[in-house]
Amino acid sequence: MLNVVVTMKPKPGHIAEFEKSLGELLAIVREEPGCVGVSWGSIEGRDTYAVIETYLDHAARDEHLRSAALAQYGPTVAELLDEAPTSVVFTSV
Template sequence: MIFIVVKWKPKPEYVDSFMDQVAEFTAATRNEPGNLFFDWSRSVEDPSEYVLVEGFRDGEAGKEHVSSEHFKKFVAQAPSLLASTPLIISQEIDATGWGEMGEIKVG
């Protein structure tokens, strides 16, 4: 799996509407056959920062994502929404999705 985490800092005028601004891109990415998850959250320490956690089946799925029309459209649009360049961690990991946490069991 390709596991990606990206930190996003929208311009002040887009902080509260950022999820609306990325909704089309998010829906299109979630519909890609190789996408495993594409989940946004807002930082609890800095409410003006969003965190995106992405998972793609493999490198080929990742390549298909970055060559898609919706990705290219979003990459062209994103700088107008952002206060700074996003920060990213992208790694290939030996996993196929989420698993239960071993240290905590419920039920």
């Protein structure tokens, strides 16, 4: 399994809009072929959110990165961020 952890910090005053847009995107991502699961939420004590995505393999993640949903919602979510997101990718052992 391939796991991706993304952290994002929304702009102050835009948290509700960020949560709505991200939630809509991730609802679609959960249904993508090769997506095993998605979990997300705010990191306790910080104004930052984490998303954990699990895919069957690199090919499934690559397909996600080319998806219509990411093309549609990605720019909206990016506009709502205070800084660039960070991510790490790792394979389950």
